[in-house]
Amino acid sequence: SAVISQKPSRDICQRGTSLTIQCQVDSQVTMMFWYRQQPGQSLTLIATANQGSEATYESGFVIDKFPISRPNLTFSTLTVSNMSPEDSSIYLCSVAGTSGFTDTQYFGPGTRLTVL
Amino acid sequence: AQSVSQHNHHVILSEAASLELGCNYSYGGTVNLFWYVQYPGQHLQLLLKYFSGDPLVKGIKGFEAEFIKSKFSFNLRKPSVQWSDTAEYFCAVMPPGGYGQNFVFGPGTRLSVLP
Numbered sequence: 383s384a385v386i387s388q389k390p391s392r393d394i395c396q397r398g399t400s401l402t403i404q405c406q407v408d409s410q411v412t413m414m415f416w417y418r419q420q421p422g423q424s425l426t427l428i429a430t431a432n433q434g435s436e437a438t439y440e441s442g443f444v445i446d447k448f449p450i451s452r453p454n455l456t457f458s459t460l461t462v463s464n465m466s467p468e469d470s471s472i473y474l475c476s477v478a479g480t481s482g483f484t485d486t487q488y489f490g491p492g493t494r495l496t497v498l
Numbered sequence: 499a500q501s502v503s504q505h506n507h508h509v510i511l512s513e514a515a516s517l518e519l520g521c522n523y524s525y526g527g528t529v530n531l532f533w534y535v536q537y538p539g540q541h542l543q544l545l546l547k548y549f550s551g552d553p554l555v556k557g558i559k560g561f562e563a564e565f566i567k568s569k570f571s572f573n574l575r576k577p578s579v580q581w582s583d584t585a586e587y588f589c590a591v592m593p594p595g596g597y598g599q600n601f602v603f604g605p606g607t608r609l610s611v612l613p
Contacts, residue, residue, distance in 0.1 A: 415601075424588060425542075425603045474542065486532070487601060489542040 384409050386490035388475055394496045395465055402461045403493045405475030410455035412479020415487065416448070419472040428473075431458040465497045500525045502591050502604035510610045511579055519574040519607050521589030531572040532590040533563055534603075542588070548572065559583070581613045 385408040395401050405414065414431040429437040429450055437450035452458040462469050475490040505520030523529065533545040546557025553565040563574045572589060589604040 424605045427601065486544065486547055488544065489534075491541040 384411060384477055384488055386475060386477060386488060388473075388490040388493050390493060391491065392494040392496075394498065396498055397466055399465055400461055400463045401465065401495060402459050403473055403475075403495075405458045405460070405490055407456045407477050411477040412455075413477065414452060414458045415476045415478070416450060416458070416460045417474040417476060417489075419474060419492070421471070425474065428460070431460075462495065465495075467497045469495065470497045471495055500591060500593075500600065500602045502589055502602050504587075504589055504604040504607045506607050507605070508608045508610070510612065512612050513581055514578050515611075517574070517576040517579045517583070517609070519587055519589075519609070521572045521574065521604055522570050523572070523589075523591040523602075524570065525591060525593065527593055530592045531563070531565060532592070533557065533561070533572075533574050534588045534590060536586040536588070538585065545574070545587075579609070579611050581611045583609060584611045585609055 387406045389404045393401055416428040416431060417425045418428055419425050427440050428443045428448055429439040431437050431450050431452040433452045433455060439445060447463055449461045450458065458475065460473060472492045472494050474492045476487045478487045502523045511517060531548040534542045535545045536542045545561050546555050546563055548555045548565045554562060556562045561574060561576050563572055565572050574587060586606050586608050588606045590601060592601040
């Protein structure tokens with residue numbers, strides 16, 4: 383499986399500010415995703431990051447709030463904009479399509495975000 | 499829409515006890531099935547997966563899962579748990595070739611193993 387890193391690993395931010403989270407993979411992957419895991423809950427898909435085009439957002443998530451970039455096959459960013467305390471969560475990057483395994487997702491370590 | 503349910507929110511066992519965590523899904527067609535584990539303070543890791551073939555799948559760390567198509571179930575088992583198995587366990591379902599909203603996670607089961 384691929385090695386996935388995320389930066390930052392955690393952050394504490396003020397209300398109204400924005401934070402950009404980076405996801406780096408050590409090999410080219412077909413697909414990259416961004417998830418949110420709120421405290422004590424399961425994972426919710428935010429969007430699929432598409433290389434060279436706009437991300438595909440799930441219901442309840444919009445580009446203005448969570449802009450995503452994917453300039454190449456190994457890197458993506460998620461920005462959490464105009465943050466509020468309700469955005470406090472763990473944000474996870476995942477990838478699929480590594481080493482021929484297109485139907486399995488592998489997850490990064492996550493970014494723990496606290497908004498004051 | 500697909501959904502995944504996990505029978506227990508929190509399971510508490512003593513070391514050496516046997517474990518079975520339930521997972522049921524609602525989807526009428528062929529599915530790929532996964533169990534992920536999240537140890538305290540660590541990232542989500544793949545425990546095992548089922549795509550086709552033998553419905554009894556063996557994963558890492560002595561875990562196995564059985565796919566029972568007629569029951570829409572994919573229960574996770576381990577004959578003898580250890581304190582180090584304390585973690586959150588997530589079942590996930592996806593149809594072959596599907597991504598995005600088609601990859602659905604269950605709500606998770608927290609396992610606490612007492613030494």
